[in-house]
Structures are given as C-alpha cells and as structure tokens.
Amino acid sequence: MPTPVLSPEAFQRRLLAWFDRHGRHDLPWQEERSPYRVWVSEIMLQQTQVATVIPYFERFMTRFPDVATLAEADQDDVLHLWTGLGYYARGRNLHKAAREIVERHAGELPLDLEALSALPGIGRSTAGAIIAQSSGRRAVILDGNVKRSLARLHAVEGWPGRTAVSRSLWALAEHYTPEERLVDYTQAMMDFGATLCRRGQPDCMACPFADVCVAHRRGEERRFPESKPRKALPTRTTRMLLLQDPEGRVLLEQRPSSGLWGGLWGLPQFDDIASLEAWLDSHAPDAELGRAWSPFIHVFSHFRLEITPQLAHCRGASAVDESRCWYDPGNPASIGLAAPVKSLLMALSPFSLEPPAS
DNA sequence: AAACCGGGGGC
C-alpha cells in the first residue's frame, strides 16, 4: 500500500467536516434508506449522474416499491422504466437479481459482502455501498470517484484497471474507512470525488486535503489517475478476392447490415488462401487464380487490417442474386463501397494499371 | 474524438 497521507482519524475528521457543509444530504434514496432503495440507486448511479437519475429513481420506486414487486414484473416492464438510462444489461441484471433475492433470500437483500456480490450486477464496490448506506455497518467502497480522489491524494502511479494499482487503491480505501458514521462517510467519499475532486477541474482551493495531497503539491493533480494505456492497434489480416469475368467486371457481395462496413458492398473476404480456393471451387469452378498483389494496410479506430488482394479470372458470369453483383470498374454503379474496396476497384479500372499504394 | 465506468466474461 502507498504511504497514507493522514491517519484514518484525521482523514475522517476532515472529510466529514467537509461533508457536513458541502455534501449532498437530500437525495431521494437518502430518506427511507432501505437496502432496496440504496441498491436501485447505486445501480442507476453506476451509469448516470445524480441529476439524471432522480426522476428515473422516483418513477421506478413508484412502479416497483419493493423487491417482490420488481421480481414479479415482466422484464419488459422493467426495461420500459429504464428507457433513456441506457446500459440495459444493468436493468436486466437488476430484475434477475430481484428474482434471486425472492427465491434464495426470502425477499430480503442479504447484507453481507459475499452474498451480495454473488447477485448479478453487484460487484465488490456496489456491495460495500449497499451495506454501508443501508445498515451503517463498516464496508469499503471504491467507485470511480473514490479511485480518483485516492489516486491523487497519494499520487498512485499506473492505470487503476491494472490489478496491482487497483489493489493499492482498495488498500487505501480500507485504511481510511471508519467504524462509525458509515452512511455519511461513504456518501462523503462519493460526493467529494463527484463535486470537488472532479476529473477535469478539481477545486483544490476548497479542498480539505490540499496541504497533504501529493499530486497537488507536485502540481500534477490532472495526471492522476493515469488513463488507460493506448494500446498499439492490433493487426488483422484478410484476403480479398478480385474475381473478374472476361469483360473485366468484378464480383461484389453485399455485407451484412450490421457490423463492419454494414450494408456496404465489398469483395469476398477470406482468412487464408485455402478457404479462398475452396470458395472458388464451389462458386466458380472454371476460375483460375491470378497473382496476389502486395498487402496494404487499412486503419480503423480499433484495429489495422492487412489486406492481400488476390486476382482470379473466370469465363462466364456465375450466379448472381440480391447480395451479389458484377461491378464494372470502367462504368461504376452507384453503390456503397467499403473504402479499401473502392481504391482496389479504381486500381482495376482501365485508366489505372497499378494496385493502390500502401 | 476520447475518456469514462463497475461488472461480466473470456482466456
């Protein structure tokens, strides 16, 4: 664990003094603090800011006032009230967990870490928040706001997604967590990160920890927590078949409507030369392989595609259906083409003799 | 355009 900047008692004293004056004390789930209300609010807050969540929370509680009502509801009803919040998997998990709570826990949220985190959609931090907020028992939280605050306060190096960094932050969170006033303490930690130790503009002038914050003393508060390392783009490889008929037309296929190049027209694509040849055997038995052009790279936001164009020639035009057509490079039809396919076809046109540059 | 986020899931 990084060296704590304060004793737990000093940390709690400063934080709670700040919270009493500047924290949020009138959120809907702060009145009538049942485990159920805290749970639903925590799930909603995982994905959305407080101001947006409030009306959704109110509607949800009116329609599903308790675990049993939620468990009995149709999933569609639940997702209907979730509409606009996004991340529907979490709405589905909430519903599924309600049914498990009815079946396995007699309709009451189990207030221990292990049983809570076994429920779908509830992990270590959310389980801690539910326990602390609804029972006042000691439990540790580490959501995004807390991670950011602790990382700055101690200048914890590295991206919190890394196991070692996460372990350090959990250890610090554990170190500072008090035995008393857990409801206020956990709310204070979340509020502190959300409203003062913000990601973009931390309000260090108003911060009760400015004198001990390592990042602030170094003038580097914006550097923590470190962001996810930009990974070098992975490279995938593919072969694109340029099958030409005697008139020089090229066979195109329409791609599936979703996914990469969804709905656009492209060349038949294969992972390797063997599957390309197998495809030719069944679709154009008279075709003869021509030469392969040198590979070139097409860059996407999340990967690089190394494309090896493979020429082939056939005598007659083989079967064409709704998702196949013969494309004349000298007289191009107006159809949507994937960018690298377009440059390949232009390279085939009578006015160009060379494959595209890489 | 990129960062963000707790949990789930793949390996």
Added chain:
DNA sequence: GCCCCAGGTTT
C-alpha cells in the same frame, strides 16, 4: 486471476 469489453454519456 488477469485483462478486455459493452454501452451510452461527458468532456
């Protein structure tokens, strides 16, 4: 057990 991703929004 480690790492990556989904899925919308915020910056």
